[in-house]
Amino acid sequence: MRELDQLLGWWLDARYERAGTEAKAAFAELLEQPDPELWHWLQGHGAPSDVRWRAVIDEIRTRDHV
Template sequence: MSDSDAELKRLRWRCRRGTRELDQLFGWWLDERHAAASAELRRGFAGLLEQQDPEIWDWLLGRGTPTDAGQAAVIDEIRTRHRV
């Protein structure tokens, strides 16, 4: 198993949040955007997975924005694609 395969498996595990909606939104980003994403967006996504679910929901619903530019860009992509 390569380092990138191991990293994807680790990220996929961390995408499991306990709510179907967040699992699906994060899973979509990992499946559809991660491979082509810049290093900044990848770091932002990994950092987003460290945040608490209520804060993530606030960001997804437009009730705030992450201070990290990479995290904010990932939130914007998810909101644009899924009309959260």
């Protein structure tokens, strides 16, 4: 899904380099989740149970406000 790639690519380009080890690991784990689940979370129709994943998702969702 192109939209999903763009959203996740934003975090990779804008945040990955400065992110800590835990955030990088969380991002890598997120990439292993099914696309429909990721899309659901990124659209704000739910949230992952893992707080580390949630932090990355929240950062992506609020990227224009940071």
